[in-house]
Amino acid sequence: MNGIDPALLIAALMVASTPILLAALGEMVVERAGVLNLGVEGMMIVGAVSGFIAAYGAGNAWAGFGAAILAGAALALIFGVLTQGLVSNQVATGLALTLFGLGLASLLGQGWVGLKGPGLGRMDLGPLADLPFLGRAVFRHDLVVYLSLGLVIVLNLFLFRSRAGLVLRSVGENAASAHALGYPVRAIRLAAIGFGGACAGLGGAYLSIVRVPQWSDGMTAGAGWIALAIVVFGAWRPGRVLVGAYLFGGISVLQLNLQAAGAELPIELLSASPYLVTILVLVLISRRRHRGGEAPADLGRPFHASA
Amino acid sequence: MIVLERRPAPSTAWQGLSPVLAVALTLVAGGLMFAALGNDPFAALRAIFWDPLFGEFAFFFRGQLLIKAAPLILIAVGLALGFRAGVWNIGAEGQYIVGALAGAAAGLAFYPADSRLILPMMIAAGAAGGIAWAMIPALLRVRFGTNEILVSLMLVYVAENLLASAAVGWLRNPDAVGFPGSRDLSRWGSSANPELIAGTGAHWGVAAALFAVVAAHVLLTRHITGFHIRLTGAAPRAAAFAGVNGGRLIVFCFAVSGGLAGMAGLFEVTGPAGQISIDFASGYGFTAIIVAFLGRLHPIGILLAGLLMALTYVGGDNAATSLGLPVAAISAFQGMLLFFLLAVDVLTHFRLRWRPRGVAA
């Protein structure tokens, strides 16, 4: 394993983690509002394909990110209308969203496979980028990486320091009480669902526009599901979600490096390792979770205000 | 403003009608989608739903219908039992792959022996493989409370890697120089899962699917275990109060669905697919989720839903060759169907009522 440069490894880790971090942050807000949306994978992949097409068409990565945000949010709102308006089962509807998203993305992406997108330049951070080690590891990324980190801070302030965040959490804790106090439970949940979709779409677009950067069918390869696992791992707190996403990103980058370095392990085992590690982590946190309730109390429970 | 009003009891009429309405709505929305793709919507719908059954080449497609429907039904029946109890096995695709691998490996261990016992032994091994793979999320859930949705799903990706390693490594046909993929199991007499009635496509998997439908129906309507499954899904606390052992029920549901998915994989690898190859996984395990819901999680409904879904596959292939419709359009179409079904499901539990705007609900 000589040949692996730690600074480059950290740099690659940050890029690899960003899509999952974005999707996980979005889903965290959704779950804080008491809604379980299992459609993250579907929203991510639709974000990936629509973002790629828009970026390619406009020749500008930011057009792609904008389109992906809209596409992700639009898809999420289908889920929102079904679960909040028509009181459908959240688990089933989330699964439907994933299956539909995979099909739709594959359909939209016909003819775009293998093309090269416009790419996204790194941000000019001046002297910071020239710092030894840190400069190469941390300060030579594109704006989206820093935006995702900024989102961690913003969401932390929003959830735990703002009144709006308090209201959002109250809806996730006890929708009936929030309703009785006069808060519009459904509207708040819809807004959270839309935000989650936008984040997932952006995360998907980051994959297809920056990380890979091209469109291929099924390219999210379970990233959306891993984002869901990271929300649980992160105990519904932005800081810990960041840790989870970077841990996971680290493992996937490390296994890719090991593959490239020709490690003695079978390639298939290395490719499967991120998923195996996710399972392991889920087991470890479920043991921890037995002790105290961290999940929003009304998570996944449908709410229908009876008149 | 339209408001929802909970019915005192679920409407049985709508329980049966809602899938029909969902299919109708999907046809409309799907037609619009095909039109948006630049196809004549009527020609496309005709190519998907009519031609395979009654068109010029129907004799060819009809056989395909049962071949596609059998694994879908077999897997969906198992999944539906779990879904009814609120046990979410989303990883049937992985159990399907591992079942096929386990069954194929067990059979190939005896290659080239000639025995009528080999295929039954392979079927058992396939079921065992699927069960073993399903036990991972089941036992983790029971022992540690780990989310079974995420674990079973993660294991699909692990199984896909396992499949890849088998196709290029440990199950590769030693006689085929350089090519990945196992020996052709459908051409080895001892392991072949042949067409039982010529021209129908019916192989042993079709028979197993029919048997599974009947058995699941009896289980759900007559047996106390089936009652406990329904009770757990309808009211988990009432089930605990009744004395249902939640852990045992989770293991049971995963074992049945994993076993059936494993068998479906085995029937596929010894029949229509013929061999273990890198692209053996075809998404049946995921489509079966749609089939289960479309069939109202009811065995008889699943039988019909499986046939309908198989028709969209076969018809989609037909539309792809005759009209150039993208194959992926069919998966989007299937996803749409599930959306509409979940949407119209609201009518089973709620009444829609018109209320003047501004009235607080």
Added chain:
Amino acid sequence: MLLSIEGLTKRYPGVVANDDVSFQIAAGSLHALLGENGAGKSTLVKAVYGLVRPDEGRMLLDGEPYAPDDPRAARAAGVTMVFQHFSLFDALTVAENVGLGMTERVRQRDLSERIRTVSRDYGLPLDPDARVGDLSAGERQRVEIVRCLLQDPRLLIMDEPTSVLTPQEAQILFATLRKLSAHGTAVLYISHKLDEIRALCSRATILRGGRLVDECDPRTTSSRELAERMVGGTLATPQLRKRDVGATALAVDVLDQPPASPFGVALRAVSFEVRAGEVLGVGGVAGNGQDELLSILSGEVRSRIGCVRLGDRDVSRLGPTARRTLGLSTAPEERLGHAAAPDMTLTENTIVTGARRMGLVRGGLIDWKRAAIAAAGVIRSFDVRTSGPHAAARSLSGGNLQKFVVGREIAQKPDVFAVNQPTWGVDAAAAAAIRQALVDLAAQGTAVVVISQDLDELLEVSDRFVALNEGRLSDPVPTAELTVERIGLMLGGAAGGPMPEAAVA
């Protein structure tokens, strides 16, 4: 007049919840709203609080038209409400809970200070930083009241506030309400406890079947009169039969049980015995371990070996099915979703607990015909008003479903029957029938454990009384020797140990 309600009507499918109701509430008055469950009290106050929009009629606040779109509008107009259930957030702090219920925005630090001030002024001690899930029921109610008081309300609506309080705590609440009234805040006080209303309120509006049936001054009207106007007939009290007390049927021995959920209650050193033919009343304010105690008896939660004995058999490690087979039946508090599956039919709900003892399952297969007959039997013997065994449990009214749940267990002729809140949210006629059934069951030799918050009920049906307080059980006292004061002290935990005989007398 502070609030005038004129011709208020609210219809739901199949029922008129409020039918042309008109009355007035004077500023600073303590006004009672009386009625049975289902009389329309909740709908009426929800309309005043903006949660329900009436179909007809209007309201005037200080002579101005008043039609709140939502609770926030109501609060802005000076109308607040303390709910019986469902309006606190366990995982949030007291200050956060209070902040959520306020219309104006206050900085968290100022809010904590104001909470301290108000709770001092009104004698309602509270720590703003405590998590609500860790508070007792009485403290939780204080959170709700403080939340209302911080907004200087002109009308405070209180829905069954004393159902979660000990008699002593209730006295403190009354003092607070009188103080409020003296400061000019009107209180609309909903209750079906007549003694309270007679002690507290100067005006009473009585609803029955959605209609206003009477208005009176409760201080000069007898409890019996009030009750008969409320119910619209005469009340039956259970007829006690002479009972022979037999051998010990159920014994719980030094049971310590950690809570099953994050905000649950731990049971500590709980010991008691019930004899055949005896009714043991377990009193206590909600949230002191009642649910936990019942789940220990039902077998949903297993306990340490030797803790629960049925006759001379240790059943501590047995599950619900095995215990039922041996003759220990239970009925939990929550009818829909726990004692019965809402969307399943009564036939199916009969199988839920009756599979073995009613012989409804043979060799793993369900005998549907027998199950339907058994369900019909329960419906007939316990006068359950429903369209038949095929009706979904959800479609029954609270009282009828409770009759079905209790009847289902009694029909299995258990040796021991434990029931939690048998008449909670049940109309008076059904409550009387259920109490009679419990007394009759004991007369046939069953050992009965009744867990209830309703002290009158326990005094009526039980032979011995124990109090459950923060997971601890007091020593049993024969019901005949009880006084309300003594009960109050037991519930408050003051009488953890046996009391000197003098204090009882």
